[in-house]
Amino acid sequence: MWFAKSREEVLQELNVNPATGLSAEEAKARLEKHGANKLKGKPKKSLISLFFAQLQDMLIYVLLAAAVITVLIGEYVDAIIILLVVLLNAVIGVFQESKAEKAIEALQKMTAPKTLVRRDGEVREISSEEIVPGDIVIVDAGRYIPADLRLLVTANLQIEESALTGESVPTEKNADDVHEDSHTPIGDQSNMAFMSTLATYGRGEGIVVATAMETEIGKIAQVLDEDIEEMTPLQKRLEELGKTLGFIAIGICALIFIIAFFQKRDLFEIFLTAISLAVAAIPEGLPAIVAIVLALGVTRMSKSNAIVKKLPAVETLGSVNIICSDKTGTLTQNKMTVIKFYTMNNLKSVPTEGTGFTPEPDERELIKSFVLCSDATYENGEGTGDPTEVALVALGEKYNLSRKKLHATYQRVGEKPFDSDRKLMSTLNQVEKGYRVHTKGAIDNILKISKYALVNGAVVPLTEELKANYLRIAEEMSDNALRILGVAYKDVDNLIGPDEMEQDLTVIGLVGMIDPPRLEVKDSIATAKRAGITPVMITGDHKNTAVAIAKELGIASSMEQSITGAEIDELAEEELTKRINNYRVFARVSPEHKVKIVKAYQAQGNIVSMTGDGVNDAPSLKNADIGVAMGITGTDVAKGASDMILTDDNFTTIVHAIEEGRNIYNNIKKSVVFLLSCNLGEVVAVFASVLFFWPVPLLPTQILWINLITDTLPAIALGVDPGDKDVMKKKPRNPKESFFAGGTAWRAVLGGMLIGVVTLAAFYYGLQEFGYQLGSKDIPEDVLTHGRTMAFVVLAVSQLFYSLSMRHSTKSIAQIGLFSNKYLVGAIIIGFILQLAVTSLPFLANAFSLQMLSARDWGLAVMFALLPLVINEIVKSTGRSQEKGSQN
Structure with a gap:
């Protein structure tokens, strides 16, 4: 449990000086000891062995015996017909099986090909397969993580881990953190970086603590590699x-x-x-x-x-009575979306469809500041950058405040980047008369550095009453599992430095955003429930967010129907099996938890379907009676481990x-x-x-x-x-x-x-x-x-x-x-x-x-x-x- 150890303890245990890294000789020795940093798969079955496996059936034995007897009595036509039937059956079986197991190959392709490491005091780019425990890896935005790392240095580092944890938003990393709880979920291990995840912001350095099959991805590969030949x-x-x-x-x-x-x-x-x-x-x-x-x-x-990879899976679907569904991308749209915004005494919901809306004056200032204080892009329905910032820029598009026009009109001349301690980001933009600072971030931090508030077009002193009003609205939004961001501004006559930006600001308001449910899913869940099927949400996201989405979709009715991965760890296997039917939402879970949940339902005599799209879903897709992967957003790993693939990523298709x-x-x-x-x-x-x-x-x-x-x-x-x-x-x-x-x-x-x-x-x-x-x-x-x-x-x-x-x-x-x-x-x-x-x-x-x-x-x-x-x-x-x- 490297996340429970300090940097010094990790460096001492792996015997590395972070300033120089490993020597070439030491790296070579460790490579021989630990092997190449690539995932291993089991040997594939030959076509001959697959063919003979199809013949191991009582009905086939009797047919073959009948064929032998017909030959003995001279009825050769009968024997040929019987043998042709047996052959046809075997060929169909071989054809289906030979197309199946692609999961390990897909996992192998996900490993990063090149990595920056420090060796002999120099930074070098090497093949990720040559990485060994103890290597010092340099991490910057846009690079895949080549192995599991204990982070040593972080500067505003954010890593997108949705394929592993199921969370929509990149995780903030802090090398100074130490997690003493041995059951800390992967999504909360802020001092770790995991193989095949992607750095989206900032930079950092980390020491390799696990490679190949010892990584979290490797553990998934091992689960996929096990022979699970449950008959339908x-x-x-x-x-x-x-x-x-x-x-x-x-x-x-x-x-x-x-x-x-x-x-x-x-x-x-x-x-x-x-x-x-x-x-x-x-x-x-x-x-x-x-x-x-x-x-x-x-x-x-x-x-x-719906593309079925294995023929018997068609029938299995018909007897399913539990659908375990991943939240992100399956029940939700897998994109952060602003659904509410608030200026003083004016709380509004954002229309779900359409563009070209005209905002009120205060609303215009709020949206304009959010768009100018962001680095994301959004054109033709596609965005790049941090999902939170993409959501803000998309909000601007709805209200005729496009990023392109605003950034061309109000050129950025200075900025103070986001910092995880401040939880703020500020930009300085040129306006008609002077300059304007735009600051976005956590609403309580915005209020701390603000002196005024924008109320009905007028700038008024920020009183305690006004502060309480903003915080009350923020709390209400938070209770509905919305992610809250506040925004403020100030006008200045001259260019100012970053240290002067975040002082004496004017609060404009705040927005609430969420990864929203798919529009058609609610009706599909109602149909499934009428058919005696119980939908269950399994996600790496936070409990409140998951339950809010589950309530909206009709999956759960109360917080009591939810449980976290940490709480699952406290239960014995028998106890989880006994209580499993009480839960409809499983939050902050790891791949191991997902498998436990599926097996607990199966132990109660249920036929379980598991839907998902990420790498983290693959083991449970494999263990479920039928695994259903998403065709558009799904990773190759999920598709390889599944029995069926949905080409439209639509939960409704599962019901059909x-x-x-x-x-x-x-x-x-x-x-x-x-x-x-x-x-x-x-x-x-x-x-x-x-x-x-x-x-x-x-x-x-x-x-x-x-x-x-x-x-x-x-x-x-x-x-x-x-x-x-x-x-x-x-x-x-x-x-x-x-x-x-x-x-x-x-x-x-x-x-x-x-x-x-x-x-x-x-x-x-x-x-x-x-x-x-x-x-x-x-x-x-x-x-x-x-x-x-x-x-x-x-x-x-x-x-x-x-x-x-x-x-x-x-x-x-x-x-x-x-x-x-x-x-x-x-x-x-x-x-x-x-x-x-x-x-x-x-x-x-x-x-x-x-x-x-x-x-x-x-x-x-x-x-x-x-x-x-x-x-x-x-x-x-x-x-x-x-x-x-x-x-x-």
């Missing part, structure tokens, strides 16, 4: 589903062998039947379809300014993304349940035929055709179903909720049973047309082929029709709109055409052991196929009637 809820559900289906397939195969053994069936026929059931039990296209649905959802989200995530999850659920219903129907048909010693109604190739060709298009179409308009009126899904909760399992079983029964009915009808029954022996091959063709067509077409009923668990097709999902209508039409082709084209019919059907048979097949859809719609209608009755 969807991944967990699909893994569970894969295991279940795998065990079911193995169990069914074993059961078939047992039944066939007692039935004394042919060994080769047993193999064929077993593989038929294994194929029927597993939705081969499931991994690919889920990946495709997610990819289509990602594409749709990118058009709404959550809505999209919920709908995508629902769509995936529809696709999965649809596929399971279809596969269950196949299992029912095949297993019943084995159990009752009937001929097998479907061959493995026929089942594969339906699973991979006919089913796939409706499943994908369900995956891009238009969103449910009521989805944001519901609470977030419980992350522990089963994939089959809410009657989903019942719907899958009902659909499967109905499809299985009509398939067997069609098979029976196909045999019965030629005078055979299901239990008949020695059925001719052509009759069997006809019966299987009927079963094949009815199975496929019933599934196509049934997809219409899968669009909503309770609403009817009429309520949703038959043509509201044109992709699904198209998929059904294409499915019909494919079924017609595979039964009518001789080379396809022969390949799949099928034959052409008559128009009458097609008509009966369609009637059979409509039954599951009609029955399911009746069940839904009954459910709606019962629900309406219970509400009444």
Whole structure:
């Protein structure tokens, strides 16, 4: 804790003379000991290792086993199709992962390339990688800090640390300070300078106390470097589903062998039947379809300014119930803005939009003095310089008092720069008759050096009553978390020196400024809260400022809902977890605190989203269930650590993304349940035929055709179903909720049973047309082929029709709109055409052991196929009637 030690102690501990710095020999020795001053990253995984990692899944294992068996029995086409599905799934996974981890590379780029150091008594410019602990670094405005420094000398030094602390305003540094409290937050360590922050004003010198991975930035890099491979809820559900289906397939195969053994069936026929059931039990296209649905959802989200880096993050958004948001640049505009100004007995709010306003005479003098007593520039909506001064110059632009015109008219001829002890800055400008001093700074210091006050255009003595009035207004503004600046002037006949400027001034008034909230954020937060999502602010800024913004946005209602980083340090991990739900604002926090907060929420069973833009947000972005980075103001580090990037930096986009995530999850659920219903129907048909010693109604190739060709298009179409308009009126899904909760399992079983029964009915009808029954022996091959063709067509077409009923668990097709999902209508039409082709084209019919059907048979097949859809719609209608009755 270098901030707790005096300069002398630090110099003695690092054995350095600040006047001469390290010798070349000593620097070389320390470089060998501590290594180069650059951040290290973990070795990247090879494409081969990424590829094999994609294959470690129960569903994939069963599919590969099915492929091996199909090769053994000579069904090579089946094996190729299964392997193509596995390959597609693996390639998609590799493509996504290989694009991901860019955070460490971005951190490495942030380190300063060149640095001024004192060595052997001379100031030299060296590569920042050569810096070692003990080096004396020269700091001036415009230079990045190359390592963590304990400051030795400071002259009005200010360092912009927003990327590390989240504060909008540069931090004033003072080498004389010593912070004895071991829990002093980074933002309050005024005697320290940190790697990759930027000096914006003044100058200083510091001694290097930490380099590379030992710096504060380095600690962040280490957190980012840790392997945090938490699976999303969807991944967990699909893994569970894969295991279940795998065990079911193995169990069914074993059961078939047992039944066939007692039935004394042919060994080769047993193999064929077993593989038929294994194929029927597993939705081969499931991994690919889920990946495709997610990819289509990602594409749709990118058009709404949300770029998703990792596909499963789409679904995770849908189950988020806590949004931890950084304040600066995310909830606020990341620029200081004057929102109130005061001249005696006249408090006014600054209009949020528009320019060309005409100020009152006293207001004109106030704004003119502030603009002339500043070094910032502001043109075309862009400013340079200190954020506070930029805000003052921007105020002038609103009231037709542009910096350019004022500085051209009233040329500066002298100045007394800002000093952190005086907390004042003064300039001397030429006016029509003589010169005028303009002084701005802390209002209490302005009042101390003032003798008069400007009241309604007249200069009057500054009485105690007037002083109290200014201080009262300043206190009211301060209570609303505004940063206060006062301004005064005096006219002189001749040029005067800096020592004479700040005496006997005339107070004009004061302004209050803040980093204001984004205009659209308040409505977005209200929408999120209605959807059962709790917004939380996490910031490096001061408590009062943070709570004021949080109250205005509707995040918090009282100061009791806030806690600081120092207060977090006093709590044990268990205590923080226990009390975490009481807080809505976390102020003056470090990167470590942010991670603690995220983990505490997760320990309570929450799905946590963390938004942010700075380097300081990266560890918490990485640890959150989903990290959301800002695309415009966000650092490369934050983007690299995140799962999703907002291209418009708009908090509202997060709410839209959550809505999209919920709908995508629902769509995936529809696709999965649809596929399971279809596969269950196949299992029912095949297993019943084995159990009752009937001929097998479907061959493995026929089942594969339906699973991979006919089913796939409706499943994908369900995956891009238009969103449910009521989805944001519901609470977030419980992350522990089963994939089959809410009657989903019942719907899958009902659909499967109905499809299985009509398939067997069609098979029976196909045999019965030629005078055979299901239990008949020695059925001719052509009759069997006809019966299987009927079963094949009815199975496929019933599934196509049934997809219409899968669009909503309770609403009817009429309520949703038959043509509201044109992709699904198209998929059904294409499915019909494919079924017609595979039964009518001789080379396809022969390949799949099928034959052409008559128009009458097609008509009966369609009637059979409509039954599951009609029955399911009746069940839904009954459910709606019962629900309406219970509400009444």
